[in-house]
Amino acid sequence: MIYAYAITAGAPPADVLDGAPGLADAPLAARTVEDVGAVYSRIERGPSPTREDILRHEQVIETLMRGRPLLPARFGTVLRDEAALDHLLTINHKGLAAGLDRIRGCVELGVRVMWDAAGTEVDEADHEPSPGATTGTAYLIVRAAQERRRRSTEARAGELAANLNRLLRPCAKDGVVRVLPSPQVVMAAAYLVPQDRTGEFRNRVTEAGAAFETLKLLCSGPWPPYHFVPELEVPRG
Amino acid sequence: MSSDVRTNFATDDEAQHALSPEHELTMLELLDRVLDKGVVLSGDITLSVADVDLVYVGLRVLLSSVEAARRRRGGDELPPSQVVAP
Numbered sequence A: 001m002i003y004a005y006a007i008t009a010g011a012p013p014a015d016v017l018d019g020a021p022g023l024a025d026a027p028l029a030a031r032t033v034e035d036v037g038a039v040y041s042r043i044e045r046g047p048s049p050t051r052e053d054i055l056r057h058e059q060v061i062e063t064l065m066r067g068r069p070l071l072p073a074r075f076g077t078v079l080r081d082e083a084a085l086d087h088l089l090t091i092n093h094k095g096l097a098a099g100l101d102r103i104r105g106c107v108e109l110g111v112r113v114m115w116d117a118a119g120t121e122v123d124e125a126d127h128e129p130s131p132g133a134t135t136g137t138a139y140l141i142v143r144a145a146q147e148r149r150r151r152s153t154e155a156r157a158g159e160l161a162a163n164l165n166r167l168l169r170p171c172a173k174d175g176v177v178r179v180l181p182s183p184q185v186v187m188a189a190a191y192l193v194p195q196d197r198t199g200e201f202r203n204r205v206t207e208a209g210a211a212f213e214t215l216k217l218l219c220s221g222p223w224p225p226y227h228f229v230p231e232l233e234v235p236r237g
Numbered sequence B: 001m002s003s004d005v006r007t008n009f010a011t012d013d014e015a016q017h018a019l020s021p022e023h024e025l026t027m028l029e030l031l032d033r034v035l036d037k038g039v040v041l042s043g044d045i046t047l048s049v050a051d052v053d054l055v056y057v058g059l060r061v062l063l064s065s066v067e068a069a070r071r072r073r074g075g076d077e078l079p080p081s082q083v084v085a086p
Helices: A014-018 A051-064 A082-091 A093-103 A136-171 A195-211 B021-034 B049-073
Strands: A002-009 A029-033 A036-042 A070-072 A106-115 A174-182 A185-194 A215-223 B002-006
Touching: A002 A051, A002 A082, A002 A093, A029 A082, A036 A082, A036 A093, A051 A070, A051 B021, A070 A093, A082 A093, A106 A136, A106 A195, A106 B021, A136 A174, A136 A185, A136 A195, A185 A195, A185 A215, A195 A215, A215 B021
Parallel strands: A215 B002
Antiparallel strands: A002 A036, A002 A070, A029 A036, A106 A185, A106 A215, A174 A185
């Protein structure tokens, strides 16, 4: 079996491949179809979702992405052999080449926005009616109040996310925004940012943090462009 | 209020990511990407949904442990909303 880490523009140089051991310290290798490459290593067994394997997957990709366009593979991508990899590169060549062009010169930055403690919209007591209101009209009144609060929270989160996105999006080539992915998180977003604008982007996050005092903003990255990869034709089964 | 976390899993020692709540949040950011995004080259992604859930459950427990340790030390406490999994 082989384990795929990333799609690259051409094949990475041998010294780069030699400098980044793969899962279980297996050496990396590369295949190319025309100008599109793939980096992989041979494995004896499938990867486990352990901290060690996940970090190794990320370490390999971050090493490979220095100085070259790269599309990271999802963790757990296992193929039968090199011939299967060549086949996938061939049938998806156009989409992969376009995907590499799209992210060329860019990195992904993450922005996670949480309600701050003082401004939290989360109230665990809201999740269920109180024991004393479990029957009849009282129950329905509690449920109606909860529904009003839920809608109000959703509206407020949507408005905040739109305002933040208006501030950050102009610094980016593309963006993916999820509003209220969990009760504690107002917005989880990923932006594809040109490398020469990452400083400007981070400054805007800092400005937003100062402007929205009831929110906690976390800017992470630079990441490989996980959110900005093409969908491919994949043989199933 | 904002925080800026520079990720560099290629060179950082793993120990640096072990206990800081912000690094654990960054680990969650990493999991969101590695397990759920990226190019799908194969129809045989080897992880089951249950496996992925277990990774998240493990991190939730770790985050809780970090926060409890901080409270016991009387250190700067982050509000609970900052240390929960997405």
